[in-house]
Each structure stands twice: as C-alpha cells, then as structure tokens.
Amino acid sequence: MIETFAALSDPNRLRIVSLLREGPQPVGTIAERLSLNQPQASKHLIVLKKARLVEVEARAQQRLYRLDPAGLMAVHEWLEPYRRLWDARFTQMDEVIAQMVREETQDRKE
Amino acid sequence: MIETFAALSDPNRLRIVSLLREGPQPVGTIAERLSLNQPQASKHLIVLKKARLVEVEARAQQRLYRLDPAGLMAVHEWLEPYRRLWDARFTQMDEVIAQMVREETQDRKE
DNA sequence: CAGGAATATTCTTTCATTGGAATATACAAG
DNA sequence: CTTGTATATTCCAATGAAAGAATATTCCTG
Numbered sequence: 001m002i003e004t005f006a007a008l009s010d011p012n013r014l015r016i017v018s019l020l021r022e023g024p025q026p027v028g029t030i031a032e033r034l035s036l037n038q039p040q041a042s043k044h045l046i047v048l049k050k051a052r053l054v055e056v057e058a059r060a061q062q063r064l065y066r067l068d069p070a071g072l073m074a075v076h077e078w079l080e081p082y083r084r085l086w087d088a089r090f091t092q093m094d095e096v097i098a099q100m101v102r103e104e105t106q107d108r109k110e
Numbered sequence: 111m112i113e114t115f116a117a118l119s120d121p122n123r124l125r126i127v128s129l130l131r132e133g134p135q136p137v138g139t140i141a142e143r144l145s146l147n148q149p150q151a152s153k154h155l156i157v158l159k160k161a162r163l164v165e166v167e168a169r170a171q172q173r174l175y176r177l178d179p180a181g182l183m184a185v186h187e188w189l190e191p192y193r194r195l196w197d198a199r200f201t202q203m204d205e206v207i208a209q210m211v212r213e214e215t216q217d218r219k220e
Numbered sequence: 221c222a223g224g225a226a227t228a229t230t231c232t233t234t235c236a237t238t239g240g241a242a243t244a245t246a247c248a249a250g
Numbered sequence: 251c252t253t254g255t256a257t258a259t260t261c262c263a264a265t266g267a268a269a270g271a272a273t274a275t276t277c278c279t280g
Contacts, residue, residue: 002119009116010268019225022190027227040269042228061277069196075216076189076196079182086179107114120238138259152258164256171247177231 001078007051011064013044017053017067019103024057024066111188113173114181117161124153125175126162134167134176 002035007013019025025033031041045065048054052069057064084090117123125144129135135143141151155175158164163181167174209216 002121002124005124006116006119006267009112009119011112012268014112014115022189028225037228037270039229039271042267063227067192067195072189072192073196075185076193079186079189082177082182083186085177095227107276138255147240148257149241149259151236156258173257177237189242 001074004051004074007047007053008075010047013048014061016041016044016048020054020065020067021050024064026059026062026064028062030065041089096104111184114161114163114184117157117163117181118185120151120154120157126151126154126158127204130164130175130177134174136169136172136174138172140175 008017009021010036016030019030019033027038027045030036030045031038034041036044045054045056045063048071049056049065049068051071052068052074054065055068057066118127122144126140129140129143137148137151138203139154140146140155141148144151146154155166155173156182159166159175159178161181161183162178164175165178167176
C-alpha cells in the first residue's frame with residue numbers, strides 16, 4: 001500500500017497515470033506528450049509497474065503501457081474502512097443499527 | 111492531491127491514520143501506542159494535517175487529533191475516473207451504451 | 221549480420237525527507 | 251508566578267528519490 005501511495009506521490013507519475021486513461025501508449029509517446037526525457041519516462045513507468053498501477057505489453061521494440069486495475073483497486077479497498085466518514089449511506093446504516101439496538105434494549109425490559 | 115498521496119506514503123503516518131479509526135486521540139497516546147517518540151508523532155501529525163487527512167482540537171495543553179474526511183474524500187474523488195476499470199457496474203453501463211449505439215445505427219438504416 | 225529505432229540501465233549530482241536529541245512554547249494547578 | 255505536563259520546533263546526520271547525461275540492450279529491417 002505504501003508502495004502504491006509513494007508511486008502516486010510524484011507529479012510526473014500522476015500525469016502518466018492520468019494520460020493513460022486515454023488508452024495504452026508507448027513510452028516514446030508518453031515522454032513526448034508530457035515533455036519528459038525518455039529515460040525519465042521509463043524510470044517512472046517502472047515505478048508505476050512495481051506498484052501495479054500500470055502493466056506493459058511488448059510489441060516488437062515498443063513497450064505499450066496501460067493502466068492496471070490492480071493498483072487502483074488497492075487504493076479503493078484501502079479506502080473502504082474510511083468511507084463511513086463522509087458517505088451518507090453509512091449514516092443511514094448507522095441509524096438503522098442504532099434503532100435495532102434500541103429495540104433489543106426494549107426486548108430486554110419486557 | 112500529490113500532497114495527500116505523499117502524506118500517505120510513509121509507514122508511520124499510515125499507521126496513525128489507521129489508529130485514528132478508533133476515534134480521536136491525543137498526541138501522547140498516539141506516540142505511545144505506535145512506539146514513536148513524541149516529536150516524531152507531532153511531526154507526522156502536522157504533515158497529515160496539511161494534507162487534510164486529520165484535524166485537531168485543542169483541549170487545554172492536549173491536542174486531540176481525529177480523522178478529517180476532506181483528505182480521504184479527495185482520494186475517493188481522484189479515483190472516480192478510474193473506477194470503470196474494475197467496477198462491474200460500469201461494464202453494465204458500457205453494454206447499455208453499446209446497445210443504444212447499435213439501435214441508433216439501426217435507425218439510420220431504416 | 222550491420223544499422224537503426226525504441227526502451228532500459230547506470231552513474232552522478234542535487235534536493236527532500238526522516239529520525240533522534242535537545243529545546244522551546246502553551247497552559248493548568250497550586 | 252513557579253512548577254509540571256503536553257505538544258511543537260529546531261538542528262543535525264543519514265538516507266532515499268529525481269533529473270540529466272551517457273551508455274547498454276533488444277529487436278526489426280534489409
């Protein structure tokens with residue numbers, strides 16, 4: 001998880017991830033569109049790959065990078081226990097549970 | 111966004127955020143429970159506060175830190191454009207759209 | 221198998237981050 | 251207004267990440 005967040009905490013890597021929403025791209029295109037030197041692009045992509053945020057497909061001497069759901073899903077799942085902090089659905093659920101507790105308490109008195 | 115991910119890319123800060131799921135805690139307790147020196151705990155908490163991942167309430171000489179929904183919600187929203195990569199609901203929606211496109215094409219032929 | 225194209229790796233320098241130790245600040249109690 | 255408690259701040263050393271330049275690797279083409 002730390003590796004994932006670390007990968008996402010660099011401006012250029014965040015731009016790469018965002019760019020790849022358009023679809024798979026070779027390293028050269030990524031470098032060009034983001035005004036990066038080719039070695040920097042390669043290095044950033046490798047960091048993203050280790051974090052499972054991108055995956056790569058070899059096409060001849062090209063490397064086609066695309067988004068990898070695994071890393072992004074990991075972020076989603078990490079967020080899960082915190083979702084109740086802002087998600088209205090959990091507030092409703094909490095109320096339902098509170099009501100059940102009240103009813104349970106009521107049962108005991110009877 | 112980068113500040114948020116950077117804040118979450120440190121092991122001890124991640125442990126602090128996780129610990130605060132139990133509820134608000136003063137700095138001393140956080141430091142003790144995570145075996146951190148008090149200054150380190152303070153420093154990490156300040157980083158988390160700048161990223162709006164925690165908020166603080168002063169109670170006498172104590173500082174009560176709690177989770178701040180803002181930073182976590184920011185992560186949730188950043189994730190939004192990527193959700194279709196793994197969320198089955200988007201797959202269904204994509205199918206519905208594909209069907210609509212097919213029907214539209216059909217209309218043109220008639 | 222020589223040449224060229226696309227990408228990866230290595231090396232170096234620079235800059236930011238982390239932890240530890242010491243110290244400073246804020247506040248409550250007496 | 252002094253003391254004790256809780257937290258923040260500063261300084262320093264060590265570690266790690268990022269960019270740039272140069273070079274190496276891989277693979278297609280002829």
